[in-house]
Amino acid sequence: MNETMIGYRPIGVIYSQHCVAEETPIQPAYAAGCPGRVEVFPEFAEGLRDLEGFSHIYLLYHFHCVEEAQLLVKPYLQDAERGVFATRAPCRPNAIGLSVVELVRREGRVLHLEGVDILDGTPLLDIKPYTAKFDFLKTTRNGWQDDVDEPTAHERGLRNFRPGDKR
Amino acid sequence: MNETMIGYRPIGVIYSQHCVAEETPIQPAYAAGCPGRVEVFPEFAEGLRDLEGFSHIYLLYHFHCVEEAQLLVKPYLQDAERGVFATRAPCRPNAIGLSVVELVRREGRVLHLEGVDILDGTPLLDIKPYTAKFDFLKTTRNGWQDDVDEPTAHERGLRNFRPGDKR
Numbered sequence: 001m002n003e004t005m006i007g008y009r010p011i012g013v014i015y016s017q018h019c020v021a022e023e024t025p026i027q028p029a030y031a032a033g034c035p036g037r038v039e040v041f042p043e044f045a046e047g048l049r050d051l052e053g054f055s056h057i058y059l060l061y062h063f064h065c066v067e068e069a070q071l072l073v074k075p076y077l078q079d080a081e082r083g084v085f086a087t088r089a090p091c092r093p094n095a096i097g098l099s100v101v102e103l104v105r106r107e108g109r110v111l112h113l114e115g116v117d118i119l120d121g122t123p124l125l126d127i128k129p130y131t132a133k134f135d136f137l138k139t140t141r142n143g144w145q146d147d148v149d150e151p152t153a154h155e156r157g158l159r160n161f162r163p164g165d166k167r
Numbered sequence: 168m169n170e171t172m173i174g175y176r177p178i179g180v181i182y183s184q185h186c187v188a189e190e191t192p193i194q195p196a197y198a199a200g201c202p203g204r205v206e207v208f209p210e211f212a213e214g215l216r217d218l219e220g221f222s223h224i225y226l227l228y229h230f231h232c233v234e235e236a237q238l239l240v241k242p243y244l245q246d247a248e249r250g251v252f253a254t255r256a257p258c259r260p261n262a263i264g265l266s267v268v269e270l271v272r273r274e275g276r277v278l279h280l281e282g283v284d285i286l287d288g289t290p291l292l293d294i295k296p297y298t299a300k301f302d303f304l305k306t307t308r309n310g311w312q313d314d315v316d317e318p319t320a321h322e323r324g325l326r327n328f329r330p331g332d333k334r
Contacts, residue, residue, distance in 0.1 A: 004290065005174045006229050008261040027301050044260055047238040049250030053310030060227070060263055062173050071214040083216030085294040088301070093211055094175040094292045096227055098265075100304055123171065125261045127252040131309045133320070134194045134255070135302070137267055142298045143220025153300070 010123035011047075012040035012109075014061060016116045021065055023160040026076045027088065028099050028115035030157030036101070036116030038124055045109035048127075052106040056130040062123045063095035077148045077156050086143060097122070100130050177290035178214075179207035179276075181228060183283045188232055190327040193243045194255065195266050195282035197324030203268070203283030205291055212276035215294075219273040223297040229290045230262035244315045244323050253310060264289070267297050 016036035018024035025031040038059070040048060051057065068091065074080065075087040084092050102114040111127075145153075183203035185191040192198040205226065207215060218224065235258065241247065242254040251259050269281040278294075312320075 005176055006290065006292070007172045007174050008263070009172055011260050029301050044238065044252075047251040047260070048253070049239065050253040050311055051250055053308055053313075054253065055306045055308040056304055058265065060261075060265070071211065072216065083218055084214040085211075086215070086217040086221065086296055088295055092293060093178050093214070094227075096175070096263075096293050098225065098227070098295060100302060123173065125173070126259060126263050128255055128265060129253055129310055129312070130304065130306065131312050132306045133309065133312055134196050135267060135304075136306070137223055137297065137303070139222045139297065139299045139303070141220055141222040142300065143296055144217055145296070145298050145300055146220075 008125050010062070010125065011044045012038055012124040014038050014059065014118045014122040014124050016118055016120045018118065018161070019120050021119060024119055025117045025159060025161050026157050028101055028117050030154060031115050031117040034116045036113045036118065038111040038113065040109040040124070042109065048106060048109060051127065051129065052103065054103060054129040054131070056100055057103050058128040058130050059099050059101060059118065059124060060126040061097045061118060062125055063090040063097050064123055065119060066090045066095045069093045069095070076159065077153050078144060080144065082144060096125070175292055177229070177292065178211045179205055179291040181205050181226065181285050181289040181291050183285055183287045185285065185328070186287050188286060191286055192284045192326060192328050193324050195268055195284050197321060198282050198284040201283045203280045203285065205278040205280065207276040209276060215273060215276060218294065218296065219270065221270060221296040221298070223267055224270050225295040225297050226266050226268060226285070226291060227293040228264045228285060229292055230257040230264050231290055232286060233257045233262045236260045236262070243326065244320050245311060247311065249311060263292070
């Protein structure tokens with residue numbers, strides 16, 4: 001069963017000001033003020049109809065710069081080894097990234113975004129609307145993240161990115 | 168660029184009581200009381216460490232029963248044609264599904280879940296923790312979904328599934 005290979009093709013490209021992995025914020029929560037855009041390939045443009053009605057969207061993408069999967073990782077926010085599925089680290093068995101970003105506006109097949117924590121040139125796999133009805137859930141436990149205080153998370157979450165940097 | 172093929176291999180299988188696509192709730196929001204489980208393949212088991220600390224997790228999976236992608240679809244909740252990327256419909260160019268489910272408990276490489284809207288036997292691609300810090304966002308616009316009243320959404324969201332059905 002796990003020999004089955006599932007193949008996907010990029011539907012577009014994500015562009016951002018983040019050109020170096022080590023200087024890319026780890027989550028949109030730490031990427032306030034980081035604009036970016038998606039350019040969907042012409043053959044998929046029709047699928048974007050009505051997307052502009054949503055203030056937030058999920059981007060699913062391929063971590064194209066990751067070299068090797070690891071099952072145990074030290075998350076960026078904490079010096080402790082965790083199972084990779086209990087983190088959002090890129091070095092996953094299937095290197096699929098997930099970010100919820102703000103959709104500022106759509107111009108044809110170009111999406112203008114805000115809060116982009118994604119490396120420039122990343123291949124896009126899918127777009128889904130983020131909606132209060134489905135995605136705004138009350139968690140009762142946030143695992144090891146509950147142990148990370150907010151100032152530390154903010155400092156580490158930015159990585160080497162300094163808001164206001166001109167690039 | 169869009170000729171590049173990206174290959175992923177399943178990391179496990181999702182099991183549920185939903186054996187027929189037409190009787191599967193369309194979102195966890197309409198799958199209250201639907202248990203399910205994930206069995207991660209032994210070679211990935213180590214990556215689950217610490218996952219049990221989280222009350223909710225994202226499952227990313229392959230819609231393995233979908234036949235053909237469509238760019239315009241009528242969402243289950245509404246009789247109007249929408250761009251597929253403005254919906255969560257399965258017939259997407261890359262048939263990747265995303266559900267936020269409740270993690271009841273972990274037993275080794277088996278995850279016991281609640282609120283499962285996923286077809287039995289679905290190949291699992293990735294697991295990520297859902298956390299208040301990253302994923303609990305205040306939307307300002309929810310697109311066409313804002314036009315669907317809650318009783319209609321609930322009725323349609325269940326599809327032909329009737330909670331309490333013995334299967």
